[in-house]
Each structure stands twice: as structure tokens, then as C-alpha cells.
Amino acid sequence: MSWPARVVSTELRKILAYRSDFWVNFLGQTIIQLFIARALWQSIFESNGQTEIGGFTLSQMTLYYLLAPLTIKILMGENIGFFSREIYDGGLNRYLVWPLPPIGYKLLTYLTYSAFYTAQLALLYTFARFFLDDRPYELSEFLRLIAGLGYILVAAIGYFCMMCLCELVAFWADNTWSLGVMLRFVAGFLGGTFLPLSFYPETLREIIQYLPFAAFISGPVNLILGRSTPMEALQSFVVMLVWLPILGLAVRALWKKGNLQYTGVGM
């Protein structure tokens, strides 16, 4: 087995190490989120007396609010602090001593978590789809789900780069947890986690289409829900692909500079 495969296997074993935490993480959080979203939007739909809001039926809206937080989970990967914490407490030392690229290692661990959450999304969405939507399940829907999941995983690399840019600031500022939270909020807002992008003003939507954020949530989620055409989905995907090398180069430059600042904690 190669080291990347072994890294993936080790991370999976870490995810499965604690049974109760695993089940709460896998089912508990999502069920609560889904319940809140359903209750909230049901009351909004009932109070308005409408069957569609912003082009969404109640079922579609519920599915959107199932998919958006799960997509954020995929993007979050190993969670905030995966680099900054190790820079802060000197845990980074081991990656610098090992004969492998530290960022490559971190990307692999991040993608392992992302892949795990992707499987979670696929499972929970399919299950919820049958309960919440009466329409017959078609092959195109399944293909959209597969394409959407692939899309999310590629976008996750972009989000990893953005997280790295925040996390690596720890070389200078030690503690950068708040930067990670800020990124999560900005990505959530401009990506469409809190509200579908179709609800946003036209000018903001025009700006967003040139930024990578739409590819994080809105792009893949709308593709899975069948709310965007393959061409529309491809457009935000291409924008992400254009941003990827830019973000990658920025991470590389910051890593190089930051390494010169690193003290490994203490003297």
C-alpha cells in the first residue's frame, strides 16, 4: 500500500474510533438540522399561503437545507484549526521531519474526511428524497447526484486552499481560529448556505458568479436538485477551476514564507 492510501486508511480509522461520536456526527446533527429547516419553512409557506417561494416547493426547500449544511461539512473536512493548531502547539514538527510533502499530507487527510461526508450526503439525501418528494426517481436524478458529488469534491480542494490561507497565517499570528470562522461565514453567505442565491439581489449575484464561492454550495446543490442546467453548473465549476491554481500558488507562497517564521514552539 502506498503512503497516500495508508494516510486515507489511517484517517478513516480515526473517524471510526469513537462509536457514539460517529453516530451523533453521522445522523444526529443532520436529523436536527433537517427538522428545524422543515418546521421553519413549513410555517413560512403556511403563513404566506404559497406553494412556491423563490422557485422552491416546500419539499425542495427542505432538501436544499439538508444538502447545504452537509455540503459545508464536506468542505470543512478536518475542521478549523487543522494547520493553525499544529503551528501553534508545535505538532507541525512531525510533518516537517517525515519524508513527504506536509501540505500534500494535510490535503489527503482533509479529502478523506470530505469523502466520508460525501458518502454521508449521498446516503442521507437519497433516503430523504424518497420521503420528501413524491415524484418518481429517474436515472437522470441519480446521474445528477453522482456529478454533484464529484463537483463538491473538486470544489473541496478549492476550499482547502482557502482554509490553508487562513490557517497558515498562524505562522505570524499564532492563533487564527477566528479567521477560519470568518471564512466559513463568508463562504456560507456567498455560497448560498443560509439562503439560496436566487434570493440575492441581481448585482450581488453578478459579482458572485466570478468568485469561487458559488461552486462550494449553490453550484453542486442546485445540480443535485435539478434546479440548474448542466451548462449553468459547468459555468460555476469552470470558475472554480480557474481559481484553483491561483489559490494553490498563494498557499505555496504563504507556506514558504511562513516556514521561515516557524519556531516549533519554544527555544
Added chain:
Amino acid sequence: MIEVTGLSKTFKVSTKEPGLMGSLRGLVKRKYITKAALQNVSLKVQQGEMVGLIGANGAGKTTLVKILAGIIHPTEGQVSVLGHNPWDRNDQLRRQMALIMGQKAQLWYDLPALDSYMLLKEIYQIPDALYKQQIEFLSDVLQIKDQLKVQVRKLSLGERMKVELMGALLHRPNVVYLDEPTIGLDLMAQKAVRKFLKDYQREFKPIILLTSHYMEDIKELCPRVVLIKSGGLIYDGALTTIQKQFGERKKLVLTFEEKLTALPEFPAELGLLEMSENKLSLTTSRALLNSAMDVLLKKFQPQDVTIQDPPIEEVIEDFLQKGRA
């Protein structure tokens, strides 16, 4: 071989006044001080040597180890480890190197050590046969076989250090940096780790650089020591030479047949006289030893007289306090 020439490292460290006002001021303006962690250090270590780095807290020992391991960049100077610049982070060098920091875990807490070793096997590209052989050999010598399948976080401190050592040595490195490997361990565990390191060094002849605050570690393992004070190297040589050359004090012990009742009068300028049961001990300088002995032997007729060198801990403490002798 490790070759270090004119190595210096300075750190810029922020400071803050104490108290709430200091914290508030620190939000707007920070003061920085530059601290020289290493100053013009030069040394050579040959393959198969085991060298002890000794110095007070903050003397620069760990900084030196981190530079040699390629973790931090030096401000000035040249370093060559097995012919490589460590901060080039060349894989060829990193495959031959191991770093064990007593206060920093390298293995994953949530997994049994064997799971982490499987990853290390791939990272260091250890052939199957060697991996099995090393697991067998190391777990046997460290007497840790039964603990390899237990989550690392559930092991005792001593067991954890043993599994850490095992993980770091799986790939049979040619250069091993050990930073406080026995810190926090009980006497039995310290002894076991020391014995293991001794056996390992005898068997595989790697370069071992050891920093420790426990003189027992140094005495037992390192024939050569490097003393660092305020970032500067003040001694590099045999441990026994320090004791011979710089052990200024001597201890004279007079043993009597009967128990002593009172401490006799003795000129203070000749040394410190202490009494216990049927013994009188005098700690004095090498130069005053003869005069002090004359005075005591004129007054008493002891059953036995011995002259002892002070413990190495005291010699080194003196040496570090006074700097170069």
C-alpha cells in the same frame, strides 16, 4: 557525520506588560525583543557517536536540535547532516533521520501504536521484512509487545514514550535526535529507556544527539558532552574530562568508630564541614584540600579517610554558572 559551523539563531519575541491594561495595550501596540537562541555554534559529530547536549532551560539545546532536524531555519551558519542541508528537507536525509521530543507526541492518540506504525512503514518505505524484524526487535527490547494494540492515549506515560521511541526508530535511522526522552518518567521507566538506547546504539551505530535534564541519562549514555550556555557552546569534550579538569571541589569524608555528638570548630575559609552519625564531611576546593586535611587530622583520629570527587551534576552546574573555566 554532522558538521555545524558558525550557527546562530535569533528569535523575535513579543512581550506584554502584566495585567489587564497590559493586555489592552498589547492589542494596539506590541513590543518585541530579539533573543539570541544560538550564537556562533560549531561542532562535529561522527557516525556512531552519542553526544549529550547540556544546558539550562532556554540555553538553546532544543533550538540546535530543531535546526539539525530541519524544522527551523538558522539565522546564520552552515549545517551539514549526512552531507545534506537539513532545511532543504531532502527526502533522502529525512528517511535516515528520527526526532523524538519527550514533550511532543508523534503518534496518533486515538489509534493503537500499530496503526500508526503501518503508516510510518509506508512513509519511510520500510521493506516488509525489515518492518517485521524491527517490530519484533524493538517491542521485545522495550518490553511493550502487549501495548501495541491499545489506543496510545490509554497507555501510561512510560509506555507512551516507549511506543514513541519504537515509532521513531522503525526505519532504523542513521541520525537520531532525542529531546528529553525520559522527561516525566518514573525511575524504572527512565532506566528501561536508557538501557534500550544503549543497546540500540551498540547494535546499529547511529549518531545520537541527546538533550536531557537528567544527568543520569547523560552519564550513562554519552561519553561526549556539549555544554551550551545562553546560546553559546562553552564546552565540547569528554564527560570525564569535565570532572577531572573543572571539578574544583573535593569532598573529604572522615569516618569514626563512635557517633559524633557535636560539630567541631573549623575555620570556615577552609570549606564547609558537615556532620552525620559517625561521619564528618568537608566540601572544599582542590587547592585547599591539603591544608584542610592537616587541620582535621591534627584534631581527630578517624577510623577511615576518603577523598571523593563531587557528583558530576554539581561540577556541571558550577561550570554552567561560571562559564568557561
